[in-house]
Amino acid sequence: MWEYTDKVKEHFLNPRNAGELEDANAVGEVGSMACGDALKLTLKVDDAGKIEDAKFQTFGCASAIASASALTELLKGKSLKEAEKITNQEIADYLGGLPKEKMHCSVLGRQALEAALADYKGEPQKEQEGEIVCECFGVTDIEIEKAIRENNLSSVEEVTNYTKAGGGCENCHDTIRELIAKVREEERPVTRPKLSNIRKIRMIEETLERDIRPSLQHDGGDIELVDVIGNRVLVATRGACAVCKASELTLTNFVETKLREMVWPELVVEEVKE
Amino acid sequence: MKTIYMDNNATTQVAPEVLEAMLPFLRDQYGNPSSAYTFGGQVAKKIRHAREQVADLLGASSEEITFTSCGSESDNTAIMSALHTGKDKMHIVTSRVEHPAVKVLCGHLAKEGYRITEIPVDREGRLNMDRYKESLTPDTALVSLMWANNETGVIFPVEEAARMARDRDILFHTDAVQAVGKIPIDLQNSTIDMLSISGHKLHAPKGVGVLYIRKGTKFTPFLIGGHQERGRRGGTENTASIVAMGKACELAAAHMEEENTRVKKMRDKLEKELLARVPKSRVNGAVEERLPNTSNISFEFIEGEAILLLMDEFGICASSGSACTSGSLQPSHVLRAMGIPFTMAHGSIRFSLSIYNTEKEIDFVVDKMPPIIEKLRGFSPFWKPAGQACASDAS
Numbered sequence: 001m002w003e004y005t006d007k008v009k010e011h012f013l014n015p016r017n018a019g020e021l022e023d024a025n026a027v028g029e030v031g032s033m034a035c036g037d038a039l040k041l042t043l044k045v046d047d048a049g050k051i052e053d054a055k056f057q058t059f060g061c062a063s064a065i066a067s068a069s070a071l072t073e074l075l076k077g078k079s080l081k082e083a084e085k086i087t088n089q090e091i092a093d094y095l096g097g098l099p100k101e102k103m104h105c106s107v108l109g110r111q112a113l114e115a116a117l118a119d120y121k122g123e124p125q126k127e128q129e130g131e132i133v134c135e136c137f138g139v140t141d142i143e144i145e146k147a148i149r150e151n152n153l154s155s156v157e158e159v160t161n162y163t164k165a166g167g168g169c170e171n172c173h174d175t176i177r178e179l180i181a182k183v184r185e186e187e188r189p190v191t192r193p194k195l196s197n198i199r200k201i202r203m204i205e206e207t208l209e210r211d212i213r214p215s216l217q218h219d220g221g222d223i224e225l226v227d228v229i230g231n232r233v234l235v236a237t238r239g240a241c242a243v244c245k246a247s248e249l250t251l252t253n254f255v256e257t258k259l260r261e262m263v264w265p266e267l268v269v270e271e272v273k274e
Numbered sequence: 275m276k277t278i279y280m281d282n283n284a285t286t287q288v289a290p291e292v293l294e295a296m297l298p299f300l301r302d303q304y305g306n307p308s309s310a311y312t313f314g315g316q317v318a319k320k321i322r323h324a325r326e327q328v329a330d331l332l333g334a335s336s337e338e339i340t341f342t343s344c345g346s347e348s349d350n351t352a353i354m355s356a357l358h359t360g361k362d363k364m365h366i367v368t369s370r371v372e373h374p375a376v377k378v379l380c381g382h383l384a385k386e387g388y389r390i391t392e393i394p395v396d397r398e399g400r401l402n403m404d405r406y407k408e409s410l411t412p413d414t415a416l417v418s419l420m421w422a423n424n425e426t427g428v429i430f431p432v433e434e435a436a437r438m439a440r441d442r443d444i445l446f447h448t449d450a451v452q453a454v455g456k457i458p459i460d461l462q463n464s465t466i467d468m469l470s471i472s473g474h475k476l477h478a479p480k481g482v483g484v485l486y487i488r489k490g491t492k493f494t495p496f497l498i499g500g501h502q503e504r505g506r507r508g509g510t511e512n513t514a515s516i517v518a519m520g521k522a523c524e525l526a527a528a529h530m531e532e533e534n535t536r537v538k539k540m541r542d543k544l545e546k547e548l549l550a551r552v553p554k555s556r557v558n559g560a561v562e563e564r565l566p567n568t569s570n571i572s573f574e575f576i577e578g579e580a581i582l583l584l585m586d587e588f589g590i591c592a593s594s595g596s597a598c599t600s601g602s603l604q605p606s607h608v609l610r611a612m613g614i615p616f617t618m619a620h621g622s623i624r625f626s627l628s629i630y631n632t633e634k635e636i637d638f639v640v641d642k643m644p645p646i647i648e649k650l651r652g653f654s655p656f657w658k659p660a661g662q663a664c665a666s667d668a669s
Contacts, residue, residue, distance in 0.1 A: 002579075012583065018653035033656060034616040036577065036597045036605070040655040057655035059620075061579035061596070065653075137603065160603065167603030 004062060005096035011066035016073050019055045028116030031108055035137050035164065037064045041071070041112040045120055049080045056112075063095075063102040070094045071109040084117060086110070087150060088162075103162045107147060133175050136168025141179060148183045154262055155180070155210070195264055201228050207262040212255055216241060223255065231266045233259060236273075247271070275589040278635045282475075283424050283452055283568060283626035284593055288518070289477035295521040296479070299514035307511055308502065317513050324520025328484055331523040332469070333460035340485045340506045341516050345451040345472030346375035348485040351496035351507070352447040352468040353379055353418055357388070359492035360415030360445065365389045367409045367417045369401060369430070370611035373449055376418050377607070389413075398560035399428035399612050407438060416445045421453035421469075425595055425608040425624055426559030427568025429457065433464045440465035445491070451475050455526035456533055456565050467491045473515060477628070478522035482515035529629050537627050538566035540636050544625060545569045547640040552647050558595075558614055558622060567627040570595070572618035575657040576650040581623055584646045590639055595622040617656075 004012075024042035031038035037060030044053040054075040056068040070091050075083055088106035092098045098106060130142030147153060147162045156176045160166045166176050195203070208225055216222055221241030226234040235255070241247045248271070256269040279287065299317065307318035325336040332339075342348045353366070353376065368380055370392045380390045391409045394402050401419070410417070417439045422429045436446040447468040453459065455476035461469065468491065473482035487493050487506070499508020549555055554574040573581065578594025585592060595606030597620065604610065605619035614622070625639075651657040 009583075012580070013587070015653065029655070033575070033620065036603065036616070036620055038655055057653050059575065059654045059656055060577050062583050064577070065580060164603050 002063070002099050002102065004066075004099070007094075007096040008063055008066040008098065011069040011095065012062040015056075015065055015069040017053075017055045017069065017076075018057070020057055021053055021055045024055075026116040026120035028112040028114065028119060030111040030115055031059070032138075033059055036060065037105065037108055039064070039068050039108050039112040041068070041116045043075065043116050043120070045080065051075050051078050051080070051083060060105065060108075061102075063098050064105040064108065066095055067091050067098070067105040067109045068112075071113065075113070080117065080120070083113065086113060089151065100158075100161050103151070104164050107162050111143075133179070134163075134165035134168065134172045137164040139163050139165035141175075144176060144179050145183055148180055149187070153180065154184075157210075197228070200264060203263040204228060204233060204259060204267075207259055211258055211262065215254070216250075221247070221250075226272050231264065231268055233267050233269045234272050235269060237271060278588070278590045278638060280625045280627055280631065280635075280639065281591045281593055282628040283427075283624065285474045285480065286477045286628055287630055288479050289522060289525055291525060292478055292518045292521045296514040296518035299517055303513075307513060308500070320517050321511055321513065324516050327520035327524045328471075331454065331459070331527045332486060333462045334486055335462075335489070337504070338461075338486050338489055340487060340503045341511065341519070342483040342485055342507055343481055343512070344483040345373075345449065345470050345475070346483075347496070348470035348472075348483045349373070349375040349418070349447075349449050350379055351485055352470060352487075353383075353416060354496055355492075355494045356416035356445045356447065356468075357383070358494040363413050363415035365391070365411055365413040365415060367391045367393065367406070367414055367419075367444075369393045369395065369419055371395055371399065371423055371425075371608040372418070372420055373424060373451065376420070376449055380418075393419075395428075395611055397613050399423060399426045399558070399608070400560050400563065401430045401435070403431070403434075406435060410439065410442050410444060412442075414439075414442070414444045416447060418447040418449065421448045421450040421459075422456070422565050423559070423608060424452050425593075425606055426570045426612075427452070427565035427626075428559045429453065429563045429565065432466065436465045436467075452565060452568075455523070455530070456567055458530060461486060461488070473519045473522060476522050476526050478518045479515055482512055482519045484519065532629055534566045537629055537631070540631055540633060541567055541569050541625070541627050543633075544627075544636050544640060545571065547636075548643055551640070551644045555647075556618065558609060558612065558618070568624065569626075570622055570624045572614065573621040573623065573647050574617055575654045576621045576647065578621055578623060580650050581621065581646060584649065585623075585642070588638075588642050590642065593624040593626075595624065596620045 021042040021044050024044055026043035026045055028041040040057040042055050043051055046052045054072040056072050058065050058068045074086055074094060088110040091106040091109045130140035132138055133141050133144055144159060144163055144165050151162055153159050156166050156173050159176050166173050220239055222238035224236045224238055226236050237247050251269050251271055259267045303317055305314035305317045307314055307321055325339045328339045329336040366380055366388055368376055384390045393406045419430055419432055419435055421432050432448045439446040445467045448466055449470045451470060451472040454471045467488045469486040471484040474480040495506050497508050502511055548571055556572055558570040558572055578596030582594050595609045597603050597605050609619040
């Protein structure tokens with residue numbers, strides 16, 4: 001069973017603004033039944049460019065329904081300019097967070113919003129932008145790149161969680177890896193926003209769990225996060241690593257490189273002996 | 275809130291008689307059955323008795339019964355033993371709808387160079403017997419086919435399939451985890467070489483399984499260690515659970531008729547009422563060739579996880595083949611193998627009953643389900659209240 005926040009549960013059980021606006025002047029439809037979730041957003045925008053009312057129809061799981069409900073709540077009373085800026089992360093945050101495998105539900109909300117705003121401006125419905133990368137779920141390279149950029153994604157698994165791409169036959173995993181590398185390359189010159197300490201620690205933990213510990217454990221070793229002080233990451237080695245002469249090398253060459261790549265370029269890994 | 279448990283293909287309640295039988299072995303009778311003194315020997319005697327109880331349910335003899343830790347261990351043991359004893363044979367025949375214990379293991383074996391043939395099923399989930407027959411080659415080390423499917427309850431003709439394998443000197447294993455206790459099984463009159471059972475699917479606790487190995491079948495152990503289970507499975511016996519497994523098998527034999535009459539009647543009523551009260555719903559899987567306790571129903575245009583969570587509000591427990599419940603992004607491999615359209619697969623709910631369900635519970639569920647489906651369809655973009663659903667997207 002998924003661990004949903006109380007807010008997700010509450011919005012799922014009592015969805016706000018479910019239905020279809022008869023007098024909508026902005027309509028966005030995204031997703032499909034084949035993909036497992038779909039969302040139709042109808043908005044009523046007044047002459048001053050303010051969103052007077054918003055309603056949704058959803059085919060999807062509890063978090064898809066809650067995300068759509070949250071989106072309509074976020075939209076009501078906002079100007080079009082403000083609405084344009086709503087990100088998928090804001091939808092997730094409104095609900096107190098979503099399980100990472102369910103982030104695509106918030107992305108679906110953001111996509112429906114984009115489609116509705118384009119519809120309002122009278123922009124032609126773009127049938128498909130870019131090239132399909134994931135055949136199973138019909139996800140394009142442009143959508144994938146956007147998700148990578150906006151959510152700072154760094155692995156195929158994360159891309160799947162956010163866009164569903166790669167969640168089926170897995171044939172496109174290499175292409176997704178190339179897209180991640182491409183976006184990373186673009187981003188390099190741009191200065192990164194400052195990381196909050198909490199976010200930094202969380203990212204370090206996630207990277208350790210996902211990318212580092214499994215490889216070490218594969219060789220009979222392990223590592224444990226002891227503390228993070230500024231950019232110093234204090235770790236203790238376990239198992240085979242604790243008695244391995246080359247463990248220092250592993251720490252700098254593998255652990256530190258990985259953490260710098262995934263979290264923050266100035267991190268320094270230090271071993272604490274107990 | 276009372277729990278209405280209709281997910282017995284996932285796990286079952288430990289029968290009160292089973293709990294009673296196993297408790298002494300968690301309390302005073304903690305002796306090691308391998309010990310020389312009476313305090314241990316009396317436990318060994320109980321294990322012998324449990325072995326006979328299991329054998330009786332299967333129409334086997336007790337030396338053909340090996341206790342394991344779960345159904346997955348039994349499946350792994352059977353498949354790996356067949357490959358070890360099959361010398362240079364590099365081919366395995368299985369089906370597209372197997373439990374992960376078989377399916378995922380075969381996927382790993384494929385990476386090690388084994389050739390795997392997955393026999394397809396038809397729209398009703400029935401095995402394609404022509405394709406099965408064609409797939410058997412001199413290089414085939416093993417056939418592993420489930421007896422009954424966990425998601426749809428569809429029963430495969432494993433006895434017939436086993437005869438065809440025997441004619442070609444190919445070992446035959448069946449994952450009978452869902453079948454044992456629900457339909458009669460008589461191994462002495464079959465040519466099945468190995469068969470897996472899981473305790474917790476038939477009212478014994480989790481953590482105990484059985485592998486039946488026909489007398490004379492070449493065998494290599496999976497778990498290597500002590501002399502326990504006559505060298506077929508190392509490790510000190512899980513005495514309490516083994517005793518429980520024996521008792522559960524004895525009870526299953528006693529309840530077999532009830533399972534196929536009262537439970538079947540409740541299942542049929544549940545199914546009939548839901549199909550009648552909920553438009554655009556259908557049963558997945560061959561209606562006749564099916565376990566008496568299982569009903570897999572698709573409710574079109576809505577998604578299974580959302581249905582389950584609304585059912586949960588009433589304490590009703592069931593499963594879904596939707597993508598969102600599985601943690602993957604695609605609906606169940608079983609429904610996909612059957613060619614069930616996505617529009618149907620995402621909204622599939624599996625009810626699986628046991629002798630502990632009551633008519634009253636069926637009435638309750640029949641009463642609660644239609645409004646749940648209606649609520650979700652109420653804000654589904656694909657559902658048109660007039661009844662003529664828009665299926666423009668039903669690819």
